[in-house]
Amino acid sequence: MSGKKKKVEYKKAKETVKEQKPKLSRHDFIKKTWKLLGIIAGVEVAALTINVLSPRKNDSSINKILDAGQVKDFPNNSVTPFRQGQFYLVRRNDGGFLAVSLKCTHLGCSIAWNESENQFVCPCHSSTFDINGEVLKSPAPRALDIYEISIDNGLIHVQLDKRNRRSSFTKSDITYV
Numbered sequence: 692m693s694g695k696k697k698k699v700e701y702k703k704a705k706e707t708v709k710e711q712k713p714k715l716s717r718h719d720f721i722k723k724t725w726k727l728l729g730i731i732a733g734v735e736v737a738a739l740t741i742n743v744l745s746p747r748k749n750d751s752s753i754n755k756i757l758d759a760g761q762v763k764d765f766p767n768n769s770v771t772p773f774r775q776g777q778f779y780l781v782r783r784n785d786g787g788f789l790a791v792s793l794k795c796t797h798l799g800c801s802i803a804w805n806e807s808e809n810q811f812v813c814p815c816h817s818s819t820f821d822i823n824g825e826v827l828k829s830p831a832p833r834a835l836d837i838y839e840i841s842i843d844n845g846l847i848h849v850q851l852d853k854r855n856r857r858s859s860f861t862k863s864d865i866t867y868v
């Protein structure tokens with residue numbers, strides 16, 4: 692067989708193979724696209740689920756002790772909100788401190804300090820609490836939680852990971868300088 696003949700036969704064979712290759716129909720294309728999108732969506736959902744369910748790795752970086760400031764910065768009979776820490780720093784008439792949680796003990800709404808009434812008020816169902824967090828008016832079933840406080844060289848530290856549940860106010864809840 693001559694070289695030219697070989698070339699022609701090779702070309703014919705190539706064209707035959709091309710013709711035999713099935714063309715992708717529109718229906719198949721759409722089907723495959725949907726399949727691919729389904730796989731991508733599945734992978735994203737799986738990644739999101741793993742991310743949500745896995746424990747937070749940066750817990751140690753969360754500052755659990757909040758420096759509230761110097762004792763001298765808080766006059767007697769004052770209530771100072773620390774919204775980020777989720778508490779009010781109370782300085783009583785006798786100079787003692789309390790870090791009162793701002794979550795109502797009824798259903799967890801955020802309470803507000805009413806200066807003119809000298810009491811905390813819950814906007815949800817109108818429970819009220821005195822300056823120590825003691826219940827004045829229900830439906831709140833118990834006193835507001837408090838955070839542990841320590842005072843070092845005149846600086847007040849509030850321990851955000853030590854929230855104490857209490858049924859009512861007692862003198863031992865107060866931290867003195």
Ligand code: FES
Binds near residue numbers: 799818
């Ligand atoms: S949540 Fe505070 S009174 Fe109901």
